[in-house]
Amino acid sequence: MTTVAFALIVAIGSFAAGLLGALTGLGGGIVVVPMLTLVFHVDLRYAIGASLISVIATSSGAAAAYVREGFTNVRVGIVLEVATVVGALVGALLAQFISTSKLSMLFGIVLLFAAWRSLQPREEHALLTTPDKWSARFRLDSTYPTAKGEQAYSVQRVPAGFALMFIAGILSALLGIGSGIIKVLAMDQLMRLPYKVSTTTSNFMIGVTAAAGAGVLLHRGQIDPTVAFPVMLGVLSGAVLGARMLGRAHTKHLRQVFTAVVVVAAFEMLYKGATGAV
């Protein structure tokens, strides 16, 4: 395949990944690596580099809007970024000692976890206003806009959330993903932030987490311009369009289809890893 044909097809595939990722809320980053390795036979290390770049683009673009709307809890994001950035550097360190076969299998497991999480019914939990020692120390309690006006909430279990964010950081640099599902899990379930605050604050942190890993991968020669540029531009334009369509599109069936794609990709990644074909 010539470079022009490769760039064009990869850009179209990445556009679809960005569009579906934005519409379903799973993010496009999670299918970029399987697409590049399974469909285009790109080496896993180049694929992870290109994917991490695309993650920075989509999260920064989306975060710009959310921060201005006042959903993002900037203080929570900044405190937890210490954990995700340290995690990302540890992940980049570990990547040197883990074979691509093992990485492929780990990717498969993470994809299965993402599919399982996406099928869970989302329940809005009651907001707590009980004070927490760590939350008070870092002044994390805040308010967010709702239909009934500004709603106050308090933040719980900061150390547990911090620990889970460290793991999210490791996986981000190791696999070239945003780890948004784990970040939302930490803030929504453990720290009891409102769901909308959890997703927007996750988005806010993803760019910084991915940038920490991408800086190291750049020096390691894993970011190839010809692979990364169609991926970055494709995913970004797909995500921008997806965000615009979000209010109008029926996403339930799309979500099921996308989840099925994720499951198929998971088993392919597991199989290729187990047979040493990666």
Added chain:
Amino acid sequence: MKEPTTGWSDHDVEQLIGRLLQIGVAAAAVVTVVGGVLLLAQHGSSRPDYSVFRGEPAYLTSPGAILRGAVAMRSEAIVQLGLVLLIGTPVARVAFTLLAFVFQRDRTYVIITAIVLALLLYGLVFGHV
């Protein structure tokens, strides 16, 4: 964020962070498109093989070398400059947040943000872990 002690309210900071992220992503996308078009014009008919990892040459792996290559109008380096601008966007956001906390005289958050910024810059400039 609450109770600013000086001029910058948290709302102002949020608006500026949003604007900074938009500008960063847009600038990165423009540079990457320009570099990408040049790259395809120059090397479009080559048949590269990405199935084996070889690693990038030195002029595409550090921000300084990439900048020199881009100034010399090497298309791969121009694409890479766009990607470095993209990596730099969240880093710039952290630097800006640090500045805002300094203005707000918020010592705890100045320290926390400075730690994050130092780690990010370390990764981007040195790249050894």
